[in-house]
Amino acid sequence: xxxxxxxxxxxxxxxxxxxxxxxxxxxxxxxxxxxxxxxxxxxxxxxxxxxxxxxxxxxxxxxxxxxxxxxxxxxxxxxxxxxxxxxxxxxxxxxxxxxxxxxxxxxxxxxxxxxxxxxxxxxxxxxxxxxxxxxxxxxxxxxxxxxxxxxxxxxxxxxxxxxxxxxxxxxxxxxxxxxxxxxxxxxxxxxxxxxxxxxxxxxxxxxxxxxxxxxxxxxxxxxxxxxxxxxxxxxxxxxxxxxxxxxxxxxxxx
Amino acid sequence: xxxxxxxxxxxxxxxxxxxxxxxxxxxxxxxxxxxxxxxxxxxxxxxxxxxxxxxxxxxxxxxxxxxxxxxxxxxxxxxxxxxxxxxxxxxxxxxxxxxxxxxxxxxxxxxxxxxxxxxxxxxxxxxxxxxxxxxxxxxxxxxxxxxxxxxxxxxxxxxxxxxxxxxxxxxxxxxxxxxxxxxxxxxxxxxxxxxxxxxxxxxxxxxxxxxxxxxxxxxxxxxxxxxxxxxxxxxxxxxxxxxxxxxxxxxxxxxxxxxxxxxxxxxxxxxxxxxxxxxxxxxxxxxxxxxxxxxxxxxxxxxxxxxxxxxxxxxxxxxxxxxxxxxxxxxxxxxxxxxxxxxxxxxxxxxxxxxxxxxxxxxxxxxxxxxxxxxxxxxxxxxxxxxxxxxxxxxxxxxxxxxxxxxxxxxxxxxxxxxxxxxxxxxxxxxxxxxxxxxxxxxxxxxxxxxxxxxxxxxxxxxxxxxxxxxxxxxxxxxxxxxxxxxxxxxx
Numbered sequence: 001x002x003x004x005x006x007x008x009x010x011x012x013x014x015x016x017x018x019x020x021x022x023x024x025x026x027x028x029x030x031x032x033x034x035x036x037x038x039x040x041x042x043x044x045x046x047x048x049x050x051x052x053x054x055x056x057x058x059x060x061x062x063x064x065x066x067x068x069x070x071x072x073x074x075x076x077x078x079x080x081x082x083x084x085x086x087x088x089x090x091x092x093x094x095x096x097x098x099x100x101x102x103x104x105x106x107x108x109x110x111x112x113x114x115x116x117x118x119x120x121x122x123x124x125x126x127x128x129x130x131x132x133x134x135x136x137x138x139x140x141x142x143x144x145x146x147x148x149x150x151x152x153x154x155x156x157x158x159x160x161x162x163x164x165x166x167x168x169x170x171x172x173x174x175x176x177x178x179x180x181x182x183x184x185x186x187x188x189x190x191x192x193x194x195x196x197x198x199x200x201x202x203x204x205x206x207x208x209x210x211x212x213x214x215x216x217x218x219x220x221x222x223x224x225x226x227x228x229x230x231x232x233x234x235x236x237x238x239x240x241x242x243x244x245x246x247x248x249x250x251x252x253x254x
Numbered sequence: 255x256x257x258x259x260x261x262x263x264x265x266x267x268x269x270x271x272x273x274x275x276x277x278x279x280x281x282x283x284x285x286x287x288x289x290x291x292x293x294x295x296x297x298x299x300x301x302x303x304x305x306x307x308x309x310x311x312x313x314x315x316x317x318x319x320x321x322x323x324x325x326x327x328x329x330x331x332x333x334x335x336x337x338x339x340x341x342x343x344x345x346x347x348x349x350x351x352x353x354x355x356x357x358x359x360x361x362x363x364x365x366x367x368x369x370x371x372x373x374x375x376x377x378x379x380x381x382x383x384x385x386x387x388x389x390x391x392x393x394x395x396x397x398x399x400x401x402x403x404x405x406x407x408x409x410x411x412x413x414x415x416x417x418x419x420x421x422x423x424x425x426x427x428x429x430x431x432x433x434x435x436x437x438x439x440x441x442x443x444x445x446x447x448x449x450x451x452x453x454x455x456x457x458x459x460x461x462x463x464x465x466x467x468x469x470x471x472x473x474x475x476x477x478x479x480x481x482x483x484x485x486x487x488x489x490x491x492x493x494x495x496x497x498x499x500x501x502x503x504x505x506x507x508x509x510x511x512x513x514x515x516x517x518x519x520x521x522x523x524x525x526x527x528x529x530x531x532x533x534x535x536x537x538x539x540x541x542x543x544x545x546x547x548x549x550x551x552x553x554x555x556x557x558x559x560x561x562x563x564x565x566x567x568x569x570x571x572x573x574x575x576x577x578x579x580x581x582x583x584x585x586x587x588x589x590x591x592x593x594x595x596x597x598x599x600x601x602x603x604x605x606x607x608x609x610x611x612x613x614x615x616x617x618x619x620x621x622x623x624x625x626x627x628x629x630x631x632x633x634x635x636x637x638x639x640x641x642x643x644x645x646x647x648x649x650x651x652x653x654x655x656x657x658x659x660x661x662x663x664x665x666x667x668x669x670x671x672x673x674x675x676x677x678x679x680x681x682x683x684x685x686x687x688x689x690x691x692x693x694x695x696x697x698x699x700x701x702x703x704x705x706x707x708x709x710x711x712x713x714x715x716x717x718x719x720x721x722x723x724x725x726x727x728x729x730x731x732x733x734x735x736x737x738x739x740x741x742x743x744x745x746x
Contacts, residue, residue: 048701052693072700081701088698092716101712102702109703141716158702 001026001197002047002166007058009046015056016042018222024166027194031208031233032201034219035241040201041085043219044170047199048082049075063165076102077109079165083155083172090142095154096124098142099161106162127160131187148175156187167191168199173207185210205237218244294351300324303451306351310420310454313427323440323450330444336607337636337668338576340549343514350452350485408468415460416471419487422458429460433491437520437557437584445516446553449485453518456487461496461527470726472501486517492527494560499530501729515574516551525560525587530568532725536736537573539604547575547604554581555611558590558619566593567610568724570733572740575604580638582611585619585647592621595721597733599740600633600665609639609670614647614680623654626718629665630741636668643680650680658688659717661710661741689717711738 002024009017016039024030034040046053047060049072060067067075090098104114115123124138131153143151152172159167169188173181188211192198200211208216208230216232217224218241226232226244236244294302303324307317332343409416415426423430440450461467492498515537521529531554540547550573556565567581583592594610612621621641629635641652658667669686691713699709715722715734722730 048697050697052697072697073703073705076701076703084698084701088692088695090695090699090713090716092719093712098699098702098712101704101708102699105703105705105708162702 001063002199003059003061005059005061007043007046007060008056009042010054010056011042011052016053016222017046019058020219020222020224022217022224024197024199026165026197028215029192029198029200029211029213031213031216031230032199032219033203033205033216033233033236033241036203038219039222040203040219041170044082044085044168044199044201047075047168048072048080073105076162076164077106081159081162081164081167083152083159083167083169085170085172085174087143087146087151087155089144089146091144093142095138095140095142096120099124099158102158102162123161127157130160130190131157132183133157149177149180152176152184153180153187156184156191160187160191163191163196165196166199167196168201170201171203172200173202173204181207182210205233208233220244293349296349297346298324298348298350298452302350306452306454309351310423312420312423315427315431316423319435319440320451323447324452326441327444327447327451330447332444336578337634337638337670338578338605338607340576340605343549345448348514351454412465412468413462414465414467415458417458419453419456419458419489422489426458426460429491430458430489433520433522434487434489435520437522437555438518438553443553445551446518449487449516449518449553453485453487456489456517458488459490459498459500461492461498463493464495465493466496467498470499470501472503484513484515484517486515486519488517488519489522490520490529490531491522492524492529492563494524495526496524497528497530499726500532501726502531502533503536503729503732513548514551515548517553519552519554519581521556521565523556523558523560523563523565523587523590526562527560528564528566529556530566531556531581532729533567533569533571534725534729534733534736535569535571535573535577538575539573539602539740540575542602548573550574550577550579552577552579554579555584556582556592557584558587558592558616560590561587561616562589563587564591564593566591566595566724568593568595568721569597569608570718570721570725570736571596571598571606571608572736574606577604577606577608579608580610582613582640583621584613584615585621585650586615587619588616589618589620590616591619593724594621594623594625595724596625597628597718597721597737598626598635598637599628599737600630600635601740602631602633604631604633606634607636607638609637611640612642612652614641614643614650614652617647618649619647620651621653623652623656624720625654625656626721627656627658627667628661628714628717628737628741629658629667630661632664634666634668636670638670638672640672640674641682641684642673643675643677643682645676647677648679650677652680652682654682654684656684656686657717658686659714660688660690710741714741 004020004022007017007020008015020043032040032043042053046055055068062078062080065078100120107114128138133153137150143154146154172184176184185207188198200207200213213230216228216230218226294305300321303320304317307320438446440447459471490500521531523529537548537550538546558565565583569581571577581594585592592612598606598608600606609625610623612623623639625637627635627637637656639654641654643650656669660667667688671684673682675682691710695713696706696709699712700706714737722733725733
């Protein structure tokens, strides 16, 4: 589904990603872990096409398409979804208006008719129930006056509504208490199936108790320095990041 | 929930309609209708004023009033305080009267010039359909003479008078004599004096005691003949306990020379009466270099004469090269209420200096001001507002909210609030914000599959929502469209 080859990217002229290689297949969940400043969020934003990040080298292929040639909205319509670390507020635009526009853009792109109001309503009811969302959140302006937890929940609500092929969760666990974490994780698990894939970007192992990854990659200084199974996350939790990042540096120096 | 969602769906589908129109970026109503006009020679003097007065078949008292205004105007100077710049206007280089030559009968639409009807269709004012569908009575002003009036019969049954000001001067002289110039005297300002001298047409509304006007009254203004100044005069009187909602919408064709428009609107609300006045203004703003475009110097003022009366102004200003306009309320009656909701959009080289005046005179008077300014391109957008609480205005209240949104870094937004309080029981609140359409907001919407153009529309419409919700439904849709068209290509 997703193939990343030797990806290099700059932010404000500074190289953050220094040669990322990663392949994600349908049905898989990958966790990207790493210390602060290792480039986790940069990777998530580059995949989504944020113009604040400049790709200087490498390739990204998504479902056989060259992702780097697509605008952010085209990537989204192709099925790339980013759950934002800091969801943005859009005053005066209701969640429902926003979502209906987004869904219909995507449906138009893949040649489906727009949802009827009834279909949209039913979909919204079904998905909001999974996340235990209050109806009022749906008619309120996008993220305006939402608590941190509500914002994150709203991101996962959008994920369920848009049902993309690839979901990238950027620190979705940050700022969530344990109950909210469980609800959000459950939302992701409801979403996940054999046809789609999830990339979980996180600093802590905690979320991975609930969203169980097939692969865990450790990012350090812009490179994936170690990959493994879900056990790797537990090991990281126990030992911290230092043992890997320093090992890796030593092996690089050797 | 269900109801809520249905409402939302309606909103969404309206938004989508707006988006459909986005591809049409050029000024969409730029065409000149080929109707022979009867145009007065350029220049202004007492003879021209007598000519206008006689063309309109006016009585002597009216001619005299015009002449008095003209003589006063000669002693005045153009105001220089607005935060706008433009080359000096040669008032002798303007033709002050123009009327379609083939003056149609008003009995039915069949008798109206087909060319004219075509023009209305292009403007999206299907009179025929409006009769059946919208329930909107239209007193259509084409250039300066009213040519089609509908729904007169229905209104007549209720005793409502809705006609051209010229007709009112002839048919209802007592009402006109009593109220014309009573809110905006010809001595008020330079353009009001000029208007009083030369106004060629406009609308007149009288709602009798206790009558609730059963439909939205609507006038579409349109400037057509080249280089003709347009001087509309509108007078609306809501008698005790009555209610009326009045819509004003404008479009104009593309042209090279700047055009002066100096209208005067006077509203009078007596005891327990309410007037709601909504405007969507979309006059030609000039091209991308700022050439051409309408100068819109308007005096709009309402007097809440009676106790518990209410006047509410809602305006969406997207057009004109220069807008200079302050719809105001004089709150004389105790417990009277004034409201001003405004969206002013400027793009390219447009300049707007607009706002309101809330003059609290009566006890326990209340006013609300919500102003949303959006500037893009190299435009200049200023809010200028006065809140004045008089000595006797015990318990008066004002709330003002003034938000500016900037698109790009070459435009400017200014706020000039003036607050004068002479009664210490009054409460005046002023809130102001300035924001930029953020890259991060646009990216967020992009990431959900929404294009940049649509994202900007969504953000801007969201910003203006508080004002749009004050507009009648069909007007709100039109306003959203105008906003999209006005701001197209200003980001990204």
